[in-house]
Structure formats: C-alpha cells, structure tokens
Amino acid sequence: MTATASRPGTGAQTPLPLDVEAIRADFPILSRTVRDGKRLVYLDSGATSQKPRQVLDAERWFYENVNAAPHRGAHQLAEEATGAYEDARAKIGAFIGAPETEIVFTRNTTEAINLVAYALSNAATAKEPEFRTYAVGQGDEIVVTEMEHHANLLPWQQLCERTGATLRWLGLTDDGRLDLSDLDTVVNERTKLVSVTQQSNILGTINPIAPIVERAHEVGALVMVDGAQSVPHQPVDVQALGADFLVFSGHKMLGPTGVGVLWGRYEVLDKLPPFLTGGSMIEVVRMEASTFMPPPQRFEAGVPMTAQVVGLGAAVDYLQALGMENVLAHEEALTAYALEELAEIPGVTVIGPADTVARGGAISFTVEGIHPHDVGQVLDDLGIAVRVGHHCAWPVVRRYGVPATTRATFYVHTGYDDIDALADGIRAAQKFFGTV
Numbered sequence: 001m002t003a004t005a006s007r008p009g010t011g012a013q014t015p016l017p018l019d020v021e022a023i024r025a026d027f028p029i030l031s032r033t034v035r036d037g038k039r040l041v042y043l044d045s046g047a048t049s050q051k052p053r054q055v056l057d058a059e060r061w062f063y064e065n066v067n068a069a070p071h072r073g074a075h076q077l078a079e080e081a082t083g084a085y086e087d088a089r090a091k092i093g094a095f096i097g098a099p100e101t102e103i104v105f106t107r108n109t110t111e112a113i114n115l116v117a118y119a120l121s122n123a124a125t126a127k128e129p130e131f132r133t134y135a136v137g138q139g140d141e142i143v144v145t146e147m148e149h150h151a152n153l154l155p156w157q158q159l160c161e162r163t164g165a166t167l168r169w170l171g172l173t174d175d176g177r178l179d180l181s182d183l184d185t186v187v188n189e190r191t192k193l194v195s196v197t198q199q200s201n202i203l204g205t206i207n208p209i210a211p212i213v214e215r216a217h218e219v220g221a222l223v224m225v226d227g228a229q230s231v232p233h234q235p236v237d238v239q240a241l242g243a244d245f246l247v248f249s250g251h252k253m254l255g256p257t258g259v260g261v262l263w264g265r266y267e268v269l270d271k272l273p274p275f276l277t278g279g280s281m282i283e284v285v286r287m288e289a290s291t292f293m294p295p296p297q298r299f300e301a302g303v304p305m306t307a308q309v310v311g312l313g314a315a316v317d318y319l320q321a322l323g324m325e326n327v328l329a330h331e332e333a334l335t336a337y338a339l340e341e342l343a344e345i346p347g348v349t350v351i352g353p354a355d356t357v358a359r360g361g362a363i364s365f366t367v368e369g370i371h372p373h374d375v376g377q378v379l380d381d382l383g384i385a386v387r388v389g390h391h392c393a394w395p396v397v398r399r400y401g402v403p404a405t406t407r408a409t410f411y412v413h414t415g416y417d418d419i420d421a422l423a424d425g426i427r428a429a430q431k432f433f434g435t436v
C-alpha cells in the first residue's frame, strides 16, 4: 500500500459524504465523556452500534402508547401493536428488497443461523413429507469458510454432530481474501448448504457472493449469507444477492438489542419445519399433535420482541434517510484514511486486505512488541473504545499466526478526528511500552 499523505502522519482526507457533526448530535451517548472527562471515541460499532434518539424515541413511543402482545387479543391496543409490528416487518423487508412474508424476526444473527441449522436437522424426523425436503443426514456436507464468526461456524459444527453430516470449508489467502480456487471441489453434489459471511467482522473483507451462489445452486445446495456486518454498512438487496437466506442483527445497524432478522426465500422457508414451537405459530392444536402456520409465523413462537422490532424499523428509516450508498462511501473514505494513517506507524501490521478494494471498515491490526490487550488498555485510557481479542473468529487469528488483534470499526458518526485519535493513541502505547 502506498500512502498518499500530503505530510507525514496525515492521510488523504477526501470530503466525507455524511455530515458527521449533525449525525453525532442524534446520538445521546456520544455527548458523554469517559475516563476522566475524555471525549468518547467509539470505534467498536462492529460489536454493537450506538443508537440515535429516533430509535430510542420509537421504542419509548411503543411502550407509552401502544404496548400489547401482537397477533393475540381483540382489543384496540393489541390491534395497534400488531399493526406497528407488521408495518416494521414490511419496512425492514423493503430495506433488503424482500416481501414481508419472507422476514422472520429472531433475537439476533446467532439465533437466525441456529434457527436454520435446527430446522435442517429437525427436517430429518419431520412427519410431514414436505418438511423433509431439506433434511441433512449422513453423507451430506455443509460448507462454511475459515473467515466465519463463531456464530456462523458452531451451529453448523453442531448440525453435523447431530446428523452425521460433514463440515467442509473454503480457506483464506495470505492477503485476507477468500480462496475460491477449490470452490468446485469443496462445494459438490454432496453439499446441502453453503454459509458465508458477506463482510468479515475481523478482516473487513467483502466476499464475492455471486460465484458461491452460482456453484451452490448448480449442485442443488442452499446458500446462507451472514449479513451481520454487511447489511448495516452497504446496500444489500436479496434479489441481487441470489442466496436463499440472509441473516443480520438489529443492534449492529443502529437498532435495539434483542432483534435480528432471518430472510428466507419463501418457497424454501415454506418447506422448513419449525425450530422453536409454542404460542402463535400454530394452526390447530390437539393433545395428540398440532399443525403449524405458514412462514413467517411458523418461526416466531412466543410473544415477539415487539418494541425492538419497532425500534429497528426506526433504525431503517434513519439509515435510509442517510442513504446506504452514502453510508458505504463514508466508510470507504474512512477506511482508506485509516489504512494510510496506520501504514505511517512503524510496527503496525494490518491483518486483512491492505487496500480498499472489496473491503469494509473493520480494521484489525497488531502493534509489534505490545499485546493487543495492552494496546486496548492504553486506548481506553484515552477514551477510545476498540475491541481486542480473537473477535469471535478464532480460526482467523490462528490462520494469520497472531494471538489476537486490536480492531477498530466505523459507522455513520465516525469522522477523521476519531481515526487521528486512534493513530495518536497507538503512538502513545508505543511510547508507553518503550517499543519506539
């Protein structure tokens, strides 16, 4: 990577597409201070994003004015709660180009992936023949990549343990990309499902989904895309994506905790048995046996996270008002600047693509001679929140031969000043530990 800095230590600052000061004013938490009065420099949106007032207001509005259990009860509040819940479903569906019948609310990405993994093993013993369509069993294969978050690895390991299927994976190149050279052998006639992240939470890599979808569909396998780090940061349209499932978390896209989304192609969802069973997902219940509603209700047992869904609807409104193309361009500019700034610091190594081609704003790095936890502690003392560790992607740090990394992630309120603070903080850590 070549730095285009106009003076040492200063990367090229192209004008940012988003008005950072105006956006910061929407986030109450950004006006608090940390560690003895220091400005909060929040560079951990990849773990969870902060929430704008509009989202907090939407949740409060729901509890103060509407609160009732949706899809149950005949009173006015129940009717209005159902309306608010279903309006949000339609809005969130439209955000990713999907009809509301294909949107299933879950607790988060993790639960959405587990829902599908359990549905596929439940399929093997389902009474209804059509629920056995996608059953996974001995001799079948599930394919992931070495880049996955644990949430997109362990559910598939467990599915294989339950069913006798085999887990296979695509490896990584030295520069932090997916190695697709053996795609045609790893994904083969035995493959039942391929699950791949669209944007790595640790490397920042944006993966090419099209060739994976093409190969998987050629052999009759389903494709799940983990959009936990892509849906919040770039325009994602499920029709263009071509996959069968897309999963993401509300809390990473300015929305509340406790709500995630499973999008599934209707004809696929329709043939899956439920994961969780209970209230409001049934057609007829008898003591001997019961039948289930069509999707999405079949997969939403129990009183749902209604206020959180309404809050996520407000988050979608907020992101759409900014424009997802602008969000993407904003983060691209920040990423380019951060890569230049970090390249100026001797001893700093970025783990992941060194340029901005097909790369999102998650920057993991090591600092020679200083453990990532110590880097994180010095940064924290300066009011800078980053993540340290293996980022729930242990195989990735192992692949690149490091014990852990420090990771900075960006979002709509991130500005060049945050990245300058990060670079200054790294230099302070080097001074503190005497490595320069």
Ligand code: PMP
Residues within 6 Å of the ligand: 046, 047, 108, 109, 110, 111, 149, 151, 152, 197, 199, 200, 201, 226, 228, 229, 249, 392
């Ligand atoms: N996949 C990726 C790529 C992630 O970054 C995360 C969260 N760090 C998850 C899945 C899991 O998300 P959640 O914890 O919200 O279920």
